[in-house]
Amino acid sequence: MxxxxxxxxxxxxxxxxxxxxxxxxxxxxxxxxxxxxxxxxxxxxxxxxxxxxxxxxxxxxxxxxxxxxxxxxxxxxxxxxxxxxxxxxxxxxxxxxxxxxxxxxxxxxxxxxxxxxxxxxxxxxxxxxxxxxxxxxxxxxxxxxxxxxxxxxxxxxxxxxxxxxxxxxxxxxxxxxxxxxxxxxxxxxxxxxWGDNRTDEDQIGASYPELEWAMKMAENGKKATDFEGREKIVFETYTRLNRANQHKMQPIPVCTIPNELKK
Structure with missing residues (x-):
């Protein structure tokens, strides 16, 4: 960089x-x-x-x-x-x-x-x-x-x-x-x-360098089955959180009413 x-x-x-x-x-x-x-x-x-x-x-x-x-x-x-x-x-x-x-x-x-x-x-x-x-x-x-x-x-x-x-x-x-x-x-x-000294890694279960690696792997189309050991754990942690927190990353869903119902 x-x-x-x-x-x-x-x-x-x-x-x-x-x-x-x-x-x-x-x-x-x-x-x-x-x-x-x-x-x-x-x-x-x-x-x-x-x-x-x-x-x-x-x-x-x-x-x-x-x-x-x-x-x-x-x-x-x-x-x-x-x-x-x-x-x-x-x-x-x-x-x-x-x-x-x-x-x-x-x-x-x-x-x-x-x-x-x-x-x-x-x-x-x-x-x-x-x-x-x-x-x-x-x-x-x-x-x-x-x-x-x-x-x-x-x-x-x-x-x-x-x-x-x-x-x-x-x-x-x-x-x-x-x-x-x-x-x-x-x-x-x-x-x-939390009012204490717990770290991000304590909460997430992976370090930022590990998460960056998992993010890159996900962008390259990799799946959990492609990894073993610690790499598999980190990748599964990343994909689980990414999936669970899509509601934060995506625009607020809007219920669009069909035109025929508004007439």
Whole structure:
């Protein structure tokens, strides 16, 4: 990958899109992870206004510290960057208390994890509306179009997706070129929705390089029967998630009424 040219291409794409939409800049949620660090830096390089939001909800301390360190690094290098810390923990706790209890606690945990992402999306759009900003998405290609590892109308609710055509390994190359803090580059990827240190690999059952391999194999028409051992497990994991999460990747289905029924 021609890393420098890819960076320039994305930065110009971001700037052109915002200018043509008559928007002042971008707002982005900073999680302490590699994707939001890269996306926010690319936005900052446009020279347009960038608002970084850090929105903890019972967040692990190391995630918060990485996010705040990155924001300070951005602000020290780009004068067009500002920030706000919005503590959503009490909002989340109040919402949990308002919900009825359920029998299956595991289902409740998953629903509440996604609720965290949706509270953050709501906050991003609040500031976007106030300041005439675009909400910049942080999803990469494997998450957005491979396994659907994001929350529908949560971190999937954005105005534009600058790194959604980059594989996770390519995002790391961009991060290295941009000089993103080493603590972020070395941290294990996590969605930060559980209040602990579980990683994306813990949840998915495969690493991003493995998922990228499986994505390529699927695009080449391979099937699970073509593999054995770990490769077969990874491929089956990828295809299962890809199939289950098509509802996130496809347009919302519309019930089209036949013309004869409207007459």
């Amino acid at each position: 021609k890393t420098e040219k890819v960076i320039d291409y994305i930065v110009n794409w971001l700037k052109d899109y915002a200018t043509n939409a008559n928007m002042k800049g971008f707002v982005i949620g900073i999680s302490g992870g590699i994707d939001s660090a890269v996306t926010s830096t690319l936005c900052a390089k446009t020279g347009l206004e960038v608002l970084c939001l850090e929105m903890p909800i019972h967040q692990a301390e190391n995630q918060v510290s990485r996010a705040l360190n990155h924001i300070e690094w951005l602000k020290s290098n780009y004068k067009n960057v500002s920030s706000e810390q919005v503590n959503l923990t009490p909002v989340f706790d109040s919402l949990v208390k308002a919900f009825p209890t359920v029998e299956n606690e595991e289902d409740r945990f998953m629903a509440l994890a996604n609720t965290r992402a949706r509270l953050r999306m709501t906050s991003l759009y609040y500031f976007a509306a106030l300041e005439k900003y675009l909400v910049a998405g942080t999803g990469n290609k494997v998450e957005d179009f491979g396994v659907g590892f994001y929350t529908k109308y949560g971190d999937g609710g954005v105005d534009l997706s600058p790194i959604a055509d980059l594989l996770k390994t390519e995002v790391y190359k961009i991060a290295a070129e941009l000089g993103v803090n080493q603590d972020i580059q070395k941290a294990a990827p996590t969605d930060g929705l």
